[in-house]
Amino acid sequence: MIPFDFEYVKPKTIQETTNLFHSLAAEKKTPLYYSGGTEIITLGRLNLIYTDAVIDINALPAFHTIRFYENYLVIGAGVSLTKVEEENPFPLLSKTVSEIADRTARNKISLGGNICGGIYYREAVLPLLISDSLVGIAGRAGLHYHPINKVFNREMQLQKGDFLFNILIDRTYADLPFVSVKRRQQWNVGYPLVTVCALKKGEEVRMAFSGVCPFPFRSVEMEVMFNDKSYSLEDRVRRSLQYLPKPILDDVEGSSEYRIFVLQHTILDALHELEGGPNV
Structure with a gap:
């Protein structure tokens, strides 16, 4: 109760x-x-x-819909993670949310609830950060759209009384090569040691992370290192780690040193996949 x-x-x-x-x-x-x-x-x-x-807010029109409008995939923030997984309109997002919690919980957890929630992993935001999505934020002045990378900094930066209403994703991102990997300490359900979402747009690799820090993030500085092919793959990954934000999580799920070890190998695996392998 x-x-x-x-x-x-x-x-x-x-x-x-x-x-x-x-x-x-x-x-x-x-x-x-x-x-x-x-x-x-x-x-x-x-x-x-x-x-x-x-x-x-479940009675709001279009809050629970997934649809295409012109060049965008539009997902209401009230859509459950299960619905995103089953309808699969954006495979990177669908794969990522399918690893959150268990099926019973995903039936209830909404996309917006995961992104804006108090539990800091917020893994559903990762594909949105690397696909330059727009977010529709509802407030007293109505519904306004913003690039997610402008209004998400460790968490959604919402004014008092505002709420996330929907998400717009350029539909071209749905067809790009991607990787979504969640590493746990044990079992198939639970919080991540590391979650990595990556996609390749043209020759550019983008990545976003959860489980490493007490907030999800995308690092432009790390991406510069990933894409600098004057270095070996291993050196690119190693050099990127200097740009990890702080603090690194150190808890019962895993020490900070172990998380960085797992992260390094997961990034390496993701880059291998995006340079010529199938999605994982």
């Missing part, structure tokens, strides 16, 4: 939703948006989050 009572509302438009949030905040309440609800339930039971007003 969640150890607190809360008010529950379910608006039907973006404007109504954001107005409700600010009205409730003005009443000195602590509103939270509700989509899949997994974090509210899990963290609420542990007294790690609190709310006295839940705003259910």
Whole structure:
């Protein structure tokens, strides 16, 4: 059971939703948006989050749809990870989310919930960072689109009362060679030691990472090293590690030294694949 009572509302438009949030905040309440609800339930039971007003955004039109519009794949932030996996509109994203949690959890976890959630792995964002996706952010002024690499810095940089409504991905990225690898300490379900997502656009390799630091990231400096073919593959990987952000995670899943060891070999494997092998 969640150890607190809360008010529950379910608006039907973006404007109504954001107005409700600010009205409730003005009443000195602590509103939270509700989509899949997994974090509210899990963290609420542990007294790690609190709310006295839940705003259910599942009734918003197009919040749960996957469609193509002109040159873009458009995915509503309320779409479950299972739906992304099964419909497979962007194979790199589908492969990545298929490794998050277990099937029962993926049925409830929404794409937006994983990207914006408090659990810092946020692996679903990795394919979006390397495909230059746009994110639709809903706020009091309506729905506005921003390059994800401008508004995601370790986490989504949202103003109070704003929420992620949908994601736009240039449909050409769906056909590019890719690698998505998740390394765990043990078992087939669990948090990552390292998750690496990579794709090759033209002659350029791009990568984004989770599990290495207490936040997901894409490093342009590391990509410069990956793509500098005046060095051997091993040297390119080794040189790239100097640009790892800090801190490196050091916890029960794995020490910082072990994570870097696993990361180095996973990057090497990914580069091998993208230089002439099948997707993994």
